[in-house]
Structure formats: structure tokens, C-alpha cells
């Protein structure tokens with residue numbers, strides 16, 4: 002147990018130092034911004050991974066919570082003059098409240114029906130963003146979201162924003178890891194492996210799923226908050242169905258049930274469009290192919306899949 | 322007032338027939354494989370854009386183009402089953418959802434690469450004047466749509482009830498193991514189910530082409546509405562699906578007419594969530610859904 | 614595990630079934646089943662395939678509710694209670710087809726068994742309060758102790774899906790035991806085990822009984838049943854056809870013809 006904790010702490014320390022080094026050494030504005038986006042997407046992927054990878058419940062509408070976070074802070078800061086730091090808890094709480102209300106009936110569903118249910122929910126929220134123009138600016142979007150600042154530190158400085166986002170990523174990792182290696186995390190993984198047996202062990206599967214759904218929505222809203230204040234402009238397109246799929250792809254590629262996999266998946270998927278810049282037309286084809294190929298070849302995702310292959314070859318060597 | 326109502330009804334029935342045909346595709350596949358194909362809408366898109374190219378572009382006579390497109394799209398569905406679905410090692414729902422969603426994005430991307438981002442339209446199947454009924458106009462294309470939709474559903478019905486292959490498919494749906502014991506090749510039945518289901522998707526795309534703007538991204542919404550219709554009528558039931566389609570179409574057009582057109586798409590999703598929560602067996606078929 | 618003073622001398626019924634009935638669609642899976650299970654006893658439930666044994670387990674554990682009749686646990690009716698409430702009051706079970714949490718280690722599986730005996734929630738998991746750390750350590754220790762009791766502590770850190778079938782069966786028992794049950798329901802615990810393993814299982818079940826835990830087991834292995842059970846209830850096609858001591862049941866005509874005569878066991 003102690004050993005285990007130490008290994009985790011070590012990886013956090015390495016992670017922290019890596020953030021500091023990257024933050025200090027990368028000069029190019031564009032790259033710092035790209036890295037910040039990766040951080041935001043990591044939070045997003047982590048949120049869905051907790052739900053999908055650990056508890057085994059699919060959501061095809063997670064962009065809705067991302068959007069709720071972004072739009073809530075936009076509306077509160079611009080229309081009602083809130084400080085962003087006051088808008089942040091409001092955004093997260095609202096998102097969690099919506100997740101609670103939606104999850105109550107939806108999480109009774111499973112498999113395909115949960116997929117369709119969450120998809121439908123995501124569509125409705127997207128339509129609301131688009132049609133409630135007086136609040137959200139409609140399909141032309143919402144401009145003029147103020148930048149973040151704490152006292153003298155302004156986060157319109159991209160480097161500061163980078164630190165802010167990545168420290169949040171680190172904290173989210175610690176929180177998620179702690180959850181996973183606790184009674185709650187074990188119960189969630191139990192639901193994933195066998196819902197029947199989990200129920201027979203006295204786990205209130207319905208409450209458990211609901212709680213992780215709400216937690217996951219909270220993380221997504223946090224990501225949305227950062228996005229809104231980083232870009233200062235949001236539009237419904239940023240929170241559409243295809244974005245929900247993008248989040249699923251991050252989780253699937255990086256590896257379900259792997260916290261570090263979320264980082265990997267988010268990094269790959271944020272940089273992919275940059276690499277494919279010349280062929281942005283191919284973006285969708287590539288996403289689709291990735292999803293299918295990973296599911297067919299490495300259903301555990303890259304981190305887990307490669308780790309499994311490594312373990313298998315090693316154990317083969319062990320047994321002559 | 323009556324005239325307005327009638328007009329909405331016409332457009333509702335027209336759209337409803339299309340939703341119904343899409344729903345039938347979902348239902349058929351579900352009843353023989355227990356799979357829900359999230360990419361189904363993209364086959365509708367392929368059908369519509371296929372017709373745009375063959376009939377509108379190359380000028381191939383309509384009946385021939387119709388047939389070619391349906392067969393072509395069904396072959397794509399066939400390949401999809403072979404290459405993506407069959408190869409899955411652990412076919413649990415979450416994996417299959419992700420694979421079919423992946424296929425949907427992939428096909429949409431292919432659609433965009435092939436036809437670009439433009440929207441196309443084709444003329445109605447025949448240029449008769451609209452029929453005037455109590456002041457409301459009934460377009461000739463509407464009659465074509467409803468007629469063709471019913472024609473194909475009846476055809477499917479006869480196929481399942483009268484032919485040996487059709488009966489075998491139903492047997493497979495009822496019990497894979499029993500079907501296997503009696504020597505019905507269930508793998509081939511699954512392939513056939515994909516073939517027919519995606520073919521029906523293409524039919525829906527073809528008949529809708531003249532009354533909508535056809536573009537690479539039209540499939541998702543249509544697919545979702547088709548699924549909604551199938552859930553409404555009872556997933557797995559042929560006539561239930563068609564009925565669900567009509568109900569959805571009519572409710573939608575009444576909603577647009579009397580409330581606001583911006584809420585059109587939201588109606589389908591509210592209905593979908595409602596039915597998922599309240600009566601997942603559909604309004605007609607109170608059959609338990611297995612995955613609950 | 615730490616309550617050895619509940620001896621099997623107390624002979625009040627721990628579980629009482631009063632004319633239980635359950636039908637699935639047209640199939641009458643159980644009809645008019647009544648029997649008592651005295652505290653500290655090992656009671657076997659036997660019957661041919663499809664007799665309704667597993668269904669009876671599902672009724673006792675609250676997965677299904679009976680169509681009619683009532684179930685009393687420790688004198689209190691438990692009809693309509695949720696599964697997790699029943700685990701809380703002390704009913705644990707294993708499954709006919711082993712249902713472990715495959716992606717988790719053996720130790721974690723056993724720790725999940727303690728779910729209802731521990732309290733740590735979302736918030737305390739995240740903040741790692743001192744009591745939560747203490748609870749976690751205690752829970753781990755208890756799990757290891759139970760694994761040692763069952764004889765699988767050397768497997769603690771192996772992934773449960775990698776274990777051999779015999780170990781998996783034992784792990785399921787350990788997982789059930791770790792919820793500190795008063796009544797343990799075992800669904801065919803010896804199925805798939807070889808003769809040596811079955812003999813060891815018999816010894817383990819006696820050890821469990823000596824801890825004061827009441828056992829109700831479904832089993833096809835007559836040797837094991839005759840060896841360890843105090844009483845036997847026989848079901849056939851959803852009805853109880855006999856009940857008594859192993860000796861009585863063995864010589865019962867109805868059982869001979871309905872069960873032993875017809876099945877290959």
C-alpha cells in the first residue's frame with residue numbers, strides 16, 4: 002500500500018516538474034496555446050473516462066456538459082456581471098444538477114439505449130444553445146467573454162493560463178486516482194465488470210452510477226469554463242454531436258479505465274488536426290477509422306493494450 | 322384553419338413515411354442481430370447522394386438509378402458487417418456502439434470527400450401538379466414517397482411471412498441456438514439482415530432526395546429520428562416502426578406549425594427520451610427490452 | 614469472522630419461507646415452498662435441473678420478489694426489501710456461474726464484498742480523511758485475513774480473471790464472507806471442481822459453519838452433501854417433495870423416483 006502510494010506520488014512529482022519545464026522552455030505562443038488546449042481536453046477526457054472506462058456507462062452527449070460549463074460562465078460574466086471565479090462554481094453546479102436530473106431516468110438504461118438516450122440529450126442541449134439567441138447569441142455565437150485574472154496575475158497571458166490549466170489537470174488526476182483506489186472506485190469497477198454481482202454485493206448500482214455521472218459532468222463543465230475564458234468566444238458548433246464523439250475517441254484511444262490514458266488520448270486527438278492540417282478534409286474519415294480500428298484491434302485502448310501485450314510477452318519469457 | 326391543419330398533416334405523413342422506412346431498417350437489424358446500428362443514418366445519406374449522382378448527374382433513368390443505388394448501398398452495408406462488425410472479438414454493447422459510431426463518422430467523411438460540402442437537390446420523380454384538397458396542396462412527390470414506402474414495407478412483410486429465407490431469419494431472431502440446431506446458417510442471416518437493413522436506408526434516402534437539400538451531413542439527424550420512430554412503435558416490429566414513423570412525422574409537423582420551426586428537431590429527441598424512460602417497449606409492443 | 618460465540622446451539626430459525634410462489638410468464642418456477650433454516654445449520658437444497666433452486670436463491674436475496682408467500686429473516690419479513698438492504702442485514706451469496714469482477718485483483722474483489730460494512734463516500738475518498746485511511750487499512754487487513762481463512766491469500770494481487778476455476782470458486786466464497794454474513798447461500802460451489810478440491814471445499818464449509826454462519830447450499834455432489842449437511846430440502850419442478858436429515862432423504866421413495874432415479878447423478 003505504502004509502496005503503491007509512493008509510486009503514484011512519484012509520478013505526480015514528475016508530472017509537476019514536466020509542467021514547469023515545458024512552461025518555462027516553450028517560447029512559441031502557438032505551442033503554448035496548443036498545450037493549453039491539450040490540458041483542457043485532458044480534463045474533458047478524464048471526466049468521460051471516469052464514467053465510461055471505470056463505471057462502464059457510455060455517454061454520447063458529453064459535449065452538453067462541456068457546453069453548459071462554457072455557456073453558464075459566459076452568460077453570468079457577460080450578462081450579469083459576475084466575477085468569473087464566482088461563475089465557476091455556478092457553472093459546475095448547474096452542470097452537475099442537470100446531470101443529476103438527466104441521469105436519474107437515463108442511467109436506468111444500459112448499452113445501446115443509454116447511448117441513444119445521452120445522444121438525444123446532447124442534441125437537445127445543442128439545440129437550446131442554438132435557438133435561445135437572447136441568452137446564448139444563437140448560432141452566430143457568444144463574444145466578449147472576459148479573460149481570467151487573480152489580483153495582479155492576468156491569465157490573458159497564455160503562459161499563465163497554461164500553468165492554471167495544467168495544475169488543474171494535476172489536481173483532477175489526484176482526485177480521480179484517489180476515487181478509483183477507494184471503496185467508491187472499487188464499487189464502480191465492480192459495476193463495470195458485472196452489474197449483477199455488484200448488486201449482489203450490496204452496491205446500490207443506481208446511486209453509484211448517478212454519482213459518477215454527476216462527477217463526470219462537473220469535470221466537463223470545468224473544462225468548458227476554461228475553454229470559454231481562454232478563447233473568449235463560444236458557439237454551438239464547439240459543443241455539437243461530433244465533439245461528443247471526439248471526447249469518446251480520446252477515451253477510447255488513450256485507454257478506458259486509465260487516468261494517464263486520458264492524457265495520451267487528449268494529446269493525440271488535439272494534435273491530430275494540427276498534423277492533418279493540410280488534409281483537414283480527412284479529419285472525419287480518420288476519426289472514424291481510428292474508432293473502428295482501436296475497438297477491433299485494441300479494445301482496451303493504447304495504454305492498456307500495449308501494456309497487456311508487454312505483460313504477455315514478459316510472462317511468456319518467465320515461463321520457459 | 323382546416324386547410325392549415327390538412328397541410329401540416331400532409332407534410333407530416335410525407336416525412337413520417339420516410340422516418341418509418343428508416344425505422345424499419347433499425348428494427349429489422351435489431352430483431353435479427355440485437356444490434357443497433359448508429360451508422361444507419363449515413364446509409365440514408367449515401368442513398369440520397371447516390372441518387373443525386375446517378376440520376377441527377379449522370380442522367381441514368383430513374384428506375385435503373387433507384388435499383389443501382391439501393392444495391393450499391395446495401396453492398397456497403399454488407400462490407401461494413403464483414404469488415405467491422407464480424408471482426409470484433411468481444412461484442413459487448415459499448416464496443417459495438419463505438420464501432421458503429423466510428424463507422425458513421427467514417428462514412429460521413431467519405432461522403433464529404435466524394436460530394437463536397439455543397440447541398441444538392443433533385444427534381445420530383447414526376448412533374449404532376451399538386452392536388453388541391455380543401456385548399457391544402459398535396460405534392461406528387463408526397464404520393465410517391467408514401468407509395469414507395471408502403472410498397473417496400475409490404476414487400477418485406479411478404480418476405481418474412483412467405484419465403485423460407487425470411488422465416489429462417491425470424492427463427493434466427495428468436496433463438497440463435499435453436500436456429501443453429503435446425504441447421505439455419507445464422508451467420509449468413511446476419512449478413513442478409515445488414516444487406517436488407519442498409520438497403521432500406523438507401524430507399525429512404527432516395528425518396529427523400531427530391532424534397533430536401535442533400536448533403537454529406539444529412540444522415541445523422543435522419544438516423545436519429547428513424548431510431549426515435551422505431552422506439553415509438555416498438556423496436557423489432559415492422560408495422561410498429563412504420564406507425565412510429567407516421568406518429569413522429571405528424572407530431573413534428575404539427576409542432577412546427579403551431580409552435581416554432583426552430584424546435585422541430587427537439588421534438589423528436591424529447592419524444593425519444595420520453596419513450597426511453599416511460600415505455601421502452603414502444604407504444605404498441607409492450608415487449609420487455611432485453612438490455613434492461 | 615470475529616464472532617465465534619454464535620454456536621449452533623441456538624435453534625431458532627434464521628430463515629423461514631412461507632408458501633413461496635414464483636412464475637416467469639407461463640412457467641411456474643416455484644410453487645408453495647415452505648421450510649425453516651435453523652441458525653448455525655448447513656442445509657442443502659437439491660433437485661434436478663430446472664427445479665427452481667437458483668430461482669429460490671434469487672428470491673431470498675431480493676433479486677426477484679415472490680408472487681405470493683413471505684420470507685422471514687431472523688423473524689422479520691424481508692419481502693420487498695432491496696438487495697443491498699439484505700446484504701446489510703447479513704445475507705450473502707455466490708453464483709452458479711462464477712461472477713467475479715474480472716478486471717480487479719483478488720484482494721480488491723474481496724474488499725468489494727465489504728461494501729456494506731464500510732462507509733467511505735465520494736468526499737472522504739477524495740480528501741483522504743484519517744478515518745477513511747484507517748477504514749481502508751482495516752478493510753484490507755480483514756480481506757487478507759478472510760483470504761487466508763479460505764486459503765487463497767497467496768493470490769491477493771493476481772487479477773481475478775487469471776485465476777484457475779477452483780481458485781475462482783474459493784475467491785467467490787471469500788468475497789461473500791467478507792460482508793460478514795449470518796446466512797451464506799452457495800449455488801453449486803463444487804461444480805467444476807475435481808475430487809481433491811471438492812474434499813477441501815467440504816472442510817472449508819465446515820470451518821465456515823464453525824464460525825457460526827448458517828449455510829444454505831445448492832449442490833449436485835451427493836457425497837459432499839451427505840458429508841456436511843444437517844438437513845436437506847428436495848425440490849422437483851418447483852415444488853418441495855421432501856425434507857429431512859440426509860439419512861431420511863436418502864431413503865425417501867419420492868426422492869428416489871423423482872430425483873435420483875431420473876438424473877444421472
Ligand SMILES: Nc1ncnc2c1ncn2[C@@H]1O[C@H](COP(=O)(O)OP(=O)(O)OP(=O)(O)O)[C@@H](O)[C@H]1O
Nearest residue numbers: 637640642660661662663664665666667668669709
Ligand atoms: N429470469 C428468468 N426468466 C424466465 N424464466 C426463468 C428465469 N429464471 C429461471 N427461469 C425458469 O425457472 C425454472 C427454474 O430455473 P432455476 O434456474 O431456478 O433452476 P435450477 O434448479 O437452479 O436448475 P439448475 O440445476 O440447472 O441450475 C426454469 O424452468 C427456468 O427456465
Ligand SMILES: [Mg+2]
Nearest residue numbers: 666667668709
Ligand atoms: Mg441453478
